[in-house]
Amino acid sequence: MKLVCAVIKPFKLDEVRKAINDIGVHGMTVTEVRGFGRQRGHTEIYRGAEYVVEFVPKSKIEIAVTDALVDQVVEAIQKSAHTGKVGDGKIFVFALTHVVRVRTGERDAGAI
Amino acid sequence: MIKLSLILGLLMACTPMVHADETPGAPASAVAAPSAAPTPAPTAPFMLAADKLSSGDTAWMLTSTALVLMMCVPGLALFYGGMVRKKNVLATLMQSFACTCVVTILWWVIGYSWAFTPGSAFLGGASRALFDGLRYVHGDGGSSLSVSHLAPTIPESVYAMFQMTFAIITPALIAGAFADRMKFSAMLLFLSAWSLLVYAPIAHMVWEPTGWLNAAGVLDYAGGTVVHINAGIAGLASCIVLGKRLGYGREAMPPHNLTYTLIGASLLWVGWFGFNAGSAVAADGRAGMAMLATQMATGAAALGWMFTEWLGKGKPSVLGIASGAVAGLVAITPASGYVAPTGAVIIGAAAGVVCYFAATTLKHAFRYDDSLDAFGVHGIGGILGALLTGVFFSKELTGVDSSIGHQLFTQLKGVLTTVVYGFAVSYVLLIVIDKTLGLRVTEEQEREGLDISLHGESIE
Numbered sequence: 001m002k003l004v005c006a007v008i009k010p011f012k013l014d015e016v017r018k019a020i021n022d023i024g025v026h027g028m029t030v031t032e033v034r035g036f037g038r039q040r041g042h043t044e045i046y047r048g049a050e051y052v053v054e055f056v057p058k059s060k061i062e063i064a065v066t067d068a069l070v071d072q073v074v075e076a077i078q079k080s081a082h083t084g085k086v087g088d089g090k091i092f093v094f095a096l097t098h099v100v101r102v103r104t105g106e107r108d109a110g111a112i
Numbered sequence: 113m114i115k116l117s118l119i120l121g122l123l124m125a126c127t128p129m130v131h132a133d134e135t136p137g138a139p140a141s142a143v144a145a146p147s148a149a150p151t152p153a154p155t156a157p158f159m160l161a162a163d164k165l166s167s168g169d170t171a172w173m174l175t176s177t178a179l180v181l182m183m184c185v186p187g188l189a190l191f192y193g194g195m196v197r198k199k200n201v202l203a204t205l206m207q208s209f210a211c212t213c214v215v216t217i218l219w220w221v222i223g224y225s226w227a228f229t230p231g232s233a234f235l236g237g238a239s240r241a242l243f244d245g246l247r248y249v250h251g252d253g254g255s256s257l258s259v260s261h262l263a264p265t266i267p268e269s270v271y272a273m274f275q276m277t278f279a280i281i282t283p284a285l286i287a288g289a290f291a292d293r294m295k296f297s298a299m300l301l302f303l304s305a306w307s308l309l310v311y312a313p314i315a316h317m318v319w320e321p322t323g324w325l326n327a328a329g330v331l332d333y334a335g336g337t338v339v340h341i342n343a344g345i346a347g348l349a350s351c352i353v354l355g356k357r358l359g360y361g362r363e364a365m366p367p368h369n370l371t372y373t374l375i376g377a378s379l380l381w382v383g384w385f386g387f388n389a390g391s392a393v394a395a396d397g398r399a400g401m402a403m404l405a406t407q408m409a410t411g412a413a414a415l416g417w418m419f420t421e422w423l424g425k426g427k428p429s430v431l432g433i434a435s436g437a438v439a440g441l442v443a444i445t446p447a448s449g450y451v452a453p454t455g456a457v458i459i460g461a462a463a464g465v466v467c468y469f470a471a472t473t474l475k476h477a478f479r480y481d482d483s484l485d486a487f488g489v490h491g492i493g494g495i496l497g498a499l500l501t502g503v504f505f506s507k508e509l510t511g512v513d514s515s516i517g518h519q520l521f522t523q524l525k526g527v528l529t530t531v532v533y534g535f536a537v538s539y540v541l542l543i544v545i546d547k548t549l550g551l552r553v554t555e556e557q558e559r560e561g562l563d564i565s566l567h568g569e570s571i572e
Contacts, residue, residue, distance in 0.1 A: 044366060045425050047435065047485060048472025051364040 001096040001108065002070045003062060007035065008081040008089040010059045019080035020063065023072050027112075029062045039087030058089060064099055064112050154261040155321060156230050157245065157268055162255035166265040172395035173263075173270045179386025180277035184284050185212050187383050191376025191438070192288055195431070195484050198368040199561020200292050202569055207291075211284040211303050218307050219276045226312035228262060228275060233324035236316045246272060262320070263393040274390060279315070282339045283307050288486030289347030292357050293558055296566045298551045302541055306346060310537050314338050314530055330526035331505055331512070331519070333402065334391035336446025336497045341530045344491020347482060349538040354551060356481035358558050370430050377434035381410060384441045388448040401509065402448040406441065409448075409460030413440020416464020432468070439467035439489050443497030447504060455504030459497060467493050498527050 008016060013030065020028065034055035041054040065073050070093060077091055101111035189208035196204045215223070225240035240246060246268050248257040263271040283303040290299070315338045317323035318330060325337075332338060357365070367373060388406045392399035417436025422428040443463030444456055451459065471488035475481075482488055502523035503516055512519065545551055552558075557565035564570050 045427070045429065046367055046431055048425070048476070049365070051366055053364075 001064065001066055001099060001112065003064050003094040003096045004070065004073050004077070004091065005060065005062050005094065006077050006081065006089060006091040007033065007058050007060050008077070009083065009087065010057060012081045012083070012088075013059050013061070015080040016061065016077055019076040020073055023069070023076055025063060025065060025069065025073060027063070031060045031062075033058050033060045037087070037090070056087065064096055066109055066112060154264065157240070157258055157260050159247070159256050160259045160264070162248075162257055165257075165259070165267065166394070168395045169265045169393070170267065170270060172399065173266050173274055173390060173393060176386035176390025177270065177274040177277055179383045180274070180281065180390065181212075181383075183380050183383030183387065184277070184281040185209050187376050187379035188281060188284055189376065190372045191380060191434075192291065192484055194369045194372030194374075194376060195367045196291055197365055197561070198571065199563055201368055201563060201571055203296070203562035203566055204287070204291055206296070206567060207287040207299060208284045210296075210300065211287070212280050214300060214304055215280045215283060215307050216276065218304060219272075219279050223279055223308060223312050224272050224275065226308065227279070227315040228260060228272075228320055230261075230320065230322045231316065233322060233327070234317060235313050236320055236322075240272075243272065265394060271393070274393075275315075278335060278339060278387070279307060279311055282311055282335075282343050283346075285339070285343035285486055285490055286346045286350060288484035288490075289482045290350040290354050291483040292562065293354055293552055294350070295550060295553050296562075298545050298549050301549060302350070302545055302551075305541050306538060309541070310342065310346065310534055311338070314342050314534065317529070318526065325526050325529060328525060329512070329514070329519075329522050331450055331501050331510065331523065332446045332498065332526060333449040333501075334388045334445045336442070336494045336501070337526045337530050340442045340445060340490040340494030341498060341527060342494075342534050344487045344489075344494055345531050345534040346538040347486030348480065348491060349535050350542055351480050351482045351487070353539065353542040353546065356479075357483065358555060360481045367431065370434075374430055374434050377437055381437055381441060384410075384445075388445060392449060398449050398509070401452075404453055405448045405451055405456035406444050408453045408456040409444035409463070410437050410440040412457045412460030413437060413443065413464035413467075416440075416461040417468045418464075420465050420468045435471065435485070435489060436464040436468070439463045439493045442490050442493035443467075443500070445494070446498045447501040450501060450505040450510045452504075452506050452509070455500075455506065459500045459504060462500065463493050463496055466496055495527055495531075498523050 010032070017028065034057055036055055039056055041052055041056055044051050044053055063073060074091055074093065082088055099108050099111040100106070185208055189205045192208065193201050193205045220243055222238065222241050224243070225238050226236045229236040229240050231237040246258050248267065248269065249255060258268040259266065260268045260271045283306055286303070286306070287299070317325045318332050318338050319326060321327070330337065384406055385403050389399040389403040392402055414433045414436040417439060418428045418433045421432040440460040440463050443459050447456065447459055467489050470492040471485040475485070475488055499520060502520035505512060505519060507513060542551060553562065553565065561570070
């Protein structure tokens with residue numbers, strides 16, 4: 001099992017959700033986050049006072065998947081979150097050791 | 113007393129020549145004096161049969177009063193509240209709301225009497241303390257009530273209440289300069305003392321016929337001097353005495369929610385029709401002209417600020433257009449009943465551009481931390497408006513037949529008196545409070561935010 005974690009542009013969230021839904025993944029967790037990478041921040045000006053906003057708003061998604069689906073999911077995210085401009089984000093894949101479904105107590109593959 | 117009889121004589125001498133509302137130096141409120149009255153205009157509050165009132169004027173003044181109260185809460189509260197950081201939003205809203213409540217009581221205690229009853233050249237008398245003598249008597253042979261000599265066609269209760277709303281918003285405006293760092297207790301004490309020792313005397317000097325600036329012929333239609341220069345200069349004094357906010361110039365201090373600010377500015381705009389058109393103290397042609405001038409100046413000023421910022425910084429901002437609108441409202445306040453629409457457009461446009469530079473360049477050049485630009489917008493906008501009133505006043509509207517140079521000099525007298533007196537008394541009050549009660553919150557409280565540290569509450 002793997003945990004796929006991706007940081008993407010917030011307005012791409014719905015497309016990503018649809019893309020992974022289409023390949024049979026039925027669950028993800030979304031967090032609003034801020035961060036910086038190669039995409040630079042922006043400047044805001046309030047009555048002449050300039051503030052550089054270094055951290056850009058992003059959406060972070062986390063999806064637990066079976067090993068069989070990992071490559072498809074990564075590809076689906078990469079394609080659906082893609083705009084071709086700096087700041088499209090990154091995808092991280094982690095090994096996942098245990099999963100428990102709270103309602104039934106099912107474990108691992110059965111709980112995903 | 114000599115001065116009083118002098119002014120009385122002057123007033124009587126003027127009466128046969130011109131309509132009462134065209135008396136040089138008469139406050140806007142004299143507009144409503146019945147033109148057919150054969151007796152000289154009254155110089156103190158007096159009793160009148162209720163059927164002698166104008167129901168039209170009374171209806172409009174009841175409405176105006178509510179509109180001006182709306183300017184402070186929620187208008188000003190939201191305008192300021194949106195501009196501060198998230199940790200200080202409630203404290204900022206609280207300042208406007210608490211000021212409203214405190215001044216209400218002080219106005220009843222002595223404020224109204226000191227401002228709007230005859231007295232010396234500098235301060236009114238104490239005859240209306242606790243609203244003593246302010247009456248409405250319902251009798252079998254018809255009702256009678258007291259009316260102010262400044263508003264003889266409406267009940268004195270309505271006039272006192274209308275003026276109360278002006279007394280409420282003026283100290284609340286100062287809060288923009290000291291936002292984010294003053295103790296709540298110190299603020300209550302300062303605004304209370306200021307209301308009685310600065311607002312009431314200046315209002316008396318400018319608007320009550322025994323006041324010396326009124327007698328000198330200063331034109332201040334709705335309070336450019338009394339309200340805006342006065343609040344602005346007190347704001348400057350308070351940010352100088354308090355010092356800068358922690359991290360000012362190094363840390364980012366972006367406004368928390370400009371939606372609030374835009375809603376606040378819009379409520380101020382609408383409420384200002386009560387402020388300016390209401391200052392006619394009548395539902396008449398002058399009120400109409402004042403309303404029109406107010407609208408023209410506000411539009412022009414908002415655009416003036418917006419385009420200046422657009423050219424200088426590359427983008428037209430929401431905070432900019434809202435600030436420009438308020439700057440225009442401020443600048444047209446002393447002029448609104450006295451200038452034609454074209455003059456209003458020029459005054460407004462000038463205010464938008466000048467206040468933009470006051471809030472962005474002047475503040476940084478002199479290194480004072482006027483948090484929300486109370487001085488930059490109200491002080492500078494008020495001074496500009498007061499002076500330009502001396503340039504653009506219409507003879508047709510005012511009946512004042514003096515040269516521009518002469519009127520400008522008169523206006524300057526009003527401006528300087530307010531600036532010097534207002535700054536000096538505010539400064540002393542602040543120093544005294546600082547030495548006794550303490551003016552500023554601790555560093556820890558300021559870092560944590562005033563919402564939690566002063567009020568024990570927070571948003572989200």
